[in-house]
Amino acid sequence: MIALDHEVLDALCPMHMVVDEDGRIVRAGPTLAQVTGDQTGAVFDEVFRITARHGETTVMEMSRVASSRVRISLREGEAPPMRAQVLPLGPKAGFLINLSFGINVKDAVQSFGLKSEDFSPVDTTFDMLFLIEANAAAMHAWTRIGERLQAARVTAEVEAKTDALTGLGNRRALQAAFDAMGETGPVAVLLLDLDNFKHINDSRGHAAGDDVLVRTAEVLRKEMRSEDYLIRTGGDEFLAILPGVTDASVLDKIAGRILSRLNSEESESSATGSIGVAVRSPGESEGLPSLIARADAALYASKSQGPGRATLTSHHHIHALSASGQASA
Amino acid sequence: MHGLIFSTLERFVVTTYGEGVWDAVTLEAEAPTSTFEPMLHYESSLLEALIEATSITLGKSRTAILEDAGTFLIADTECVRYLLRFAGQTFRDFLLALDELPERIRLAVPSLVLPPIGVVTRDDGGAEIYWDAGFNGGQQFLAGVIRAMADDYGALVTIDAPRAGPVRISLHGAVLLSATEHDISRSVAP
Numbered sequence: 001m002i003a004l005d006h007e008v009l010d011a012l013c014p015m016h017m018v019v020d021e022d023g024r025i026v027r028a029g030p031t032l033a034q035v036t037g038d039q040t041g042a043v044f045d046e047v048f049r050i051t052a053r054h055g056e057t058t059v060m061e062m063s064r065v066a067s068s069r070v071r072i073s074l075r076e077g078e079a080p081p082m083r084a085q086v087l088p089l090g091p092k093a094g095f096l097i098n099l100s101f102g103i104n105v106k107d108a109v110q111s112f113g114l115k116s117e118d119f120s121p122v123d124t125t126f127d128m129l130f131l132i133e134a135n136a137a138a139m140h141a142w143t144r145i146g147e148r149l150q151a152a153r154v155t156a157e158v159e160a161k162t163d164a165l166t167g168l169g170n171r172r173a174l175q176a177a178f179d180a181m182g183e184t185g186p187v188a189v190l191l192l193d194l195d196n197f198k199h200i201n202d203s204r205g206h207a208a209g210d211d212v213l214v215r216t217a218e219v220l221r222k223e224m225r226s227e228d229y230l231i232r233t234g235g236d237e238f239l240a241i242l243p244g245v246t247d248a249s250v251l252d253k254i255a256g257r258i259l260s261r262l263n264s265e266e267s268e269s270s271a272t273g274s275i276g277v278a279v280r281s282p283g284e285s286e287g288l289p290s291l292i293a294r295a296d297a298a299l300y301a302s303k304s305q306g307p308g309r310a311t312l313t314s315h316h317h318i319h320a321l322s323a324s325g326q327a328s329a
Numbered sequence: 330m331h332g333l334i335f336s337t338l339e340r341f342v343v344t345t346y347g348e349g350v351w352d353a354v355t356l357e358a359e360a361p362t363s364t365f366e367p368m369l370h371y372e373s374s375l376l377e378a379l380i381e382a383t384s385i386t387l388g389k390s391r392t393a394i395l396e397d398a399g400t401f402l403i404a405d406t407e408c409v410r411y412l413l414r415f416a417g418q419t420f421r422d423f424l425l426a427l428d429e430l431p432e433r434i435r436l437a438v439p440s441l442v443l444p445p446i447g448v449v450t451r452d453d454g455g456a457e458i459y460w461d462a463g464f465n466g467g468q469q470f471l472a473g474v475i476r477a478m479a480d481d482y483g484a485l486v487t488i489d490a491p492r493a494g495p496v497r498i499s500l501h502g503a504v505l506l507s508a509t510e511h512d513i514s515r516s517v518a519p
Contacts, residue, residue, distance in 0.1 A: 116418050127436075130415035134437030137408045141367055 012120060013098050015082075019044045020094040023059050031118040032099060035108070036074060048072050050084070059095060062086040072099060079111060080104035101125065106132050165210060166217035168238070169231040177229040177241050178288045186282045188251055190240040191295040192220070192258065195272045195307040197236035208269070212236075215269040219261045223254055239292070246279045248312055252321040255310035263308060274302040275310035277321070330373040331441045335365035338379055341401040350386060357382035370440070377464065395466035396490065399473020403481065410481055412437060414511040420484035424448065424456050424475070424498060446471075449495070457495040472496045481509050 006027065009016060014031035025039050025047070033039075039047050044059045051071040052062065062070060073081040083102035088095050101108040105128050108114070119125045161173040169177075181187055194200075194216065201209040213236065220230055220238060229241040245251065255275045263272045276299025278291045294313050302309040302320075310321040342351045355363040358378040365371065384391045403410050416433060417423035431443040447459035460471050472490035475498060479486040485501040 116415075126415060130412060130433065131436055133408075133415070134412055137412065138368075138438065145366055145368055 014118060014120060015099040017044075017097045017099070018089075018094060019059055019097060021092050026094065031114065034114065034118065035079065035112050047075060049075050050086075051081075059086065059097075062095075072097075080107045082108075105129060163232045166214055166232050168217050168220070169229060171231070171233060173229070173231050174233070174239070177231070180229075181241065181243065181288050183287055184283075184285050185280070186244050186246045187280050187291070188242040188245040189278045189280075189288070189291045189295045190242065190251070190255065191276045191292070191299045192216070192238040192240070192273050193275075193299055193303070194236040194262075195274055195303075197271065200271065211269040212271050215267060216262060216271065216273070219258055222261070223258050239295075241288075246281050246314075248279075248314070248321075251277050251279070251312055252310075255312075255321050259308055259310060272307040274299055274307065275321075276300070276302055277310065277312045279312065279314045281314060330371055330376055331438070332365050332369040332371055333367045333438065333441060334376060335371050335379070336367040337402050338376070338383070338398060339363075339365050340405070341398040342383060344405060345397070345401065346387065354379060354382045354386050357386055380464075380466065391466045392469040392490075392492065396469040396473040396476075399470040399475075400477045401473075403474055403477030410478070410509075411511070413478060414481070418511075420479055420482035420486070421454070421500060423478060423482065424458075424500075425450065427456075427458060427475075447495075453499065455497065455499040457497055459495045468496055483509070 004012075010029050014029040015035075016029040017032060018026040018028075020026050023044050025042050025044050027040060028036065028038075036047065048059075049072070050057050050059060050062060051073075057070075070084050070086065071081045072084040073079065080101070081104065082099045084097055084099045086095055086097050105125055109125075109129060116126045161169055161176070163170040194212065197209065197212065200212055213232070216236075216238060217230070217232065220240060224230055224240060224242070227243055229239075231239045231241075233239050242254075245254075255277060259273055259275065262270070264270050276295045276297065278294035278298060280286050280291055298311040298313045302311040305320070312321050339351060342354060352363055358375070358381070360375060360379060380391050380394070383394055387394065403413070413423070413430075416426045416429065425448060427446050428448045430446055434441055434443055444461055444463055449457045449459070451457065458471065458475070460468055462468065462470065469490045472488050475496065476486075476488050479488075479498075487499045487501070489497040491497075
């Protein structure tokens with residue numbers, strides 16, 4: 001048996017409370033007093049709510065269950081619940097209740113402006129706070145790395161699908177178009193091939209050839225809507241996919257504008273091109289590879305008629321468009 | 330070796346001397362990258378090469394550079410300063426708890442393992458700190474850290490970090506007005 005001075009008890013358990021045999025608060029440790037305000041003389045069960053394993057209970061009942069762990073919260077205010085241990089002090093001697101903030105330590109310390117000297121030096125409350133803050137800092141660092149990696153991944157993905165010279169999609173972007181277009185639904189596929197590209201490269205050099213390609217991409221971009229796909233499939237071949245467009249007269253106008261803008265006397269990078277267009281009408285079922293093959297056949301038909309021509313194929317019908325300002329067949 | 334160490338050196342050189350200097354340093358050190366991620370790990374020998382290259386590029390001794398880097402780490406990184414303040418209520422508490430620092434750091438960053446730190450108190454209230462960091466200039470780096478922490482606590486101290494022997498710290502009593510309060514009701518992460 002040891003008898004403790006109140007000062008010693010305050011230093012050891014700054015969050016303790018002594019309750020007499022009538023359930024009135026006799027005294028509280030300094031840190032608990034800072035949290036609850038001075039409650040000396042008050043009835044414990046009126047100030048605090050005790051929740052044990054079997055539900056809400058009273059301090060008198062608790063005294064019969066030796067040393068069990070319970071939750072105690074203030075009836076008034078927003079303080080987080082505390083963890084408590086209730087110990088009977090002997091016959092007619094009341095109870096000693098020791099409290100801690102448990103895992104709610106951060107909220108509690110913030111709400112009540114507690115400092116390290118408010119806790120016993122052997123108490124690990126402040127180490128727990130340190131750990132919480134260190135963990136938050138580490139999570140923050142990881143999040144930032146994650147964001148950087150995500151941004152880099154998005155950039156890499158876009159770059160992987162982009163033709164570096166023209167900024168149009170490359171063959172990798174074609175797969176995305178295949179997936180998006182599926183097997184049904186109205187769509188037009190337009191293939192453009194430059195007629196004299198090899199000649200430009202050979203006679204004026206590769207830099208001039210590159211200029212022509214860049215300008216061709218610009219001409220195509222002006223003609224297309226944001227939902228259309230524009231892809232440079234290779235060398236001097238370009239592919240446009242126009243969802244929802246099947247009207248021959250609309251396609252005729254588009255092809256005509258592309259060819260006449262390409263063949264502009266005002267530009268040093270002027271060129272002539274040939275166009276083949278394939279259409280999948282509403283209700284028809286056909287994959288994009290087959291559409292592209294038909295557009296290619298139409299392009300071949302255009303080429304065979306001389307430079308600057310456009311040909312449209314709808315299913316099983318091939319006819320020349322009046323495109324390009326040059327005579328159509 | 331832990332990326333935090335590399336990214337500290339990187340931030341120190343970039344912030345203090347500019348990105349051009351850091352590019353020159355990483356070129357001189359033949360480093361495979363000029364950007365170090367704080368949560369990744371890098372080859373230990375690379376740190377030695379980077380410190381050497383910083384010394385050559387700036388024309389300063391490595392001990393002077395490392396002490397500045399230690400001060401920079403604390404002065405420039407609010408979250409590190411804030412976390413280290415958990416070690417003690419006063420600068421003297423902090424000093425006496427320096428032997429706990431490697432464990433404290435391991436608690437925060439489990440993969441960042443530091444060699445043990447020895448603290449010997451003197452009768453006049455000062456202390457001698459023994460630390461074999463495993464790299465030349467480690468003592469000076471620690472001295473820089475302690476100097477910046479003394480500043481944060483507002484403690485008036487003199488610190489002597491000789492090339493050989495312990496770091497000697499003398500306290501001069503007064504607490505300066507510049508002291509920062511350790512406000513634990515705030516949070517370190519934004």
